[in-house]
Amino acid sequence: MNITVWNEYMHERLNPDIKKIYPDGIHGCIKKFLEESGEGFNVKTATLPEPECGLTDDVLNNTDVMIWWGHMQHHLVPDEIVEKVYNRVQEGMGLIVLHSGHASKIFRKLCGTRTDQLKWRDEHDKEILWVVNPTHPIVKGIGENIVLEREEMYGEHFRIPEPDELVFISWFSGGEVFRSGCVFNRGRGKIFYFRPGHEAWPTYHNEKVQRVIINAAKYVYTPKPDFEFYYGDVESIL
Numbered sequence: 001m002n003i004t005v006w007n008e009y010m011h012e013r014l015n016p017d018i019k020k021i022y023p024d025g026i027h028g029c030i031k032k033f034l035e036e037s038g039e040g041f042n043v044k045t046a047t048l049p050e051p052e053c054g055l056t057d058d059v060l061n062n063t064d065v066m067i068w069w070g071h072m073q074h075h076l077v078p079d080e081i082v083e084k085v086y087n088r089v090q091e092g093m094g095l096i097v098l099h100s101g102h103a104s105k106i107f108r109k110l111c112g113t114r115t116d117q118l119k120w121r122d123e124h125d126k127e128i129l130w131v132v133n134p135t136h137p138i139v140k141g142i143g144e145n146i147v148l149e150r151e152e153m154y155g156e157h158f159r160i161p162e163p164d165e166l167v168f169i170s171w172f173s174g175g176e177v178f179r180s181g182c183v184f185n186r187g188r189g190k191i192f193y194f195r196p197g198h199e200a201w202p203t204y205h206n207e208k209v210q211r212v213i214i215n216a217a218k219y220v221y222t223p224k225p226d227f228e229f230y231y232g233d234v235e236s237i238l
Contacts, residue, residue, distance in 0.1 A: 021200075126173045
């Protein structure tokens, strides 16, 4: 399985405190635990500052699963890149959208709604992600919940379409709740939105969070078909 971890890669370059948490960037942290998972993943990274955001045609055509983290610079991702990623999802590329990637152009386009509209509080909050579908492959090895002592709060209502599968619901110390693990099917592709991952906290160093992302990569992976459809002129083959 070929995985591309895409990261905006701005916070880690601009904020020394965040760089201490993720010295190789959030993408570097995710790449490392995926490679060390023992699943045999082939992992590459791509970032916003690279030419074509690191998402050239060659990269996209050879990506089975893409993991997306963005926050500050959603608007700088060119629409033509978004369109290419969108088409690849429709063709069968899996997509895992993390945390503030909820407001990314690609997630909004795939959902068809204002996914950037939700309640928000940037405090040192406690989050408990409750497993609401204990038989789902994404939560294998997780137990009944994930407890994060420090996270950023997102609260309902979260303006997304009804998920095809709901995996996690979060509770925060202020009493808010949030649909934090959602699966959507688009064309031949699967999307998994996973809420935690504020850049100021070491969330992606948490072993259970890592396990969810590893499981999700396997779940949203769709093998290429043994045949391809013909989309040419019907009259030419009659």
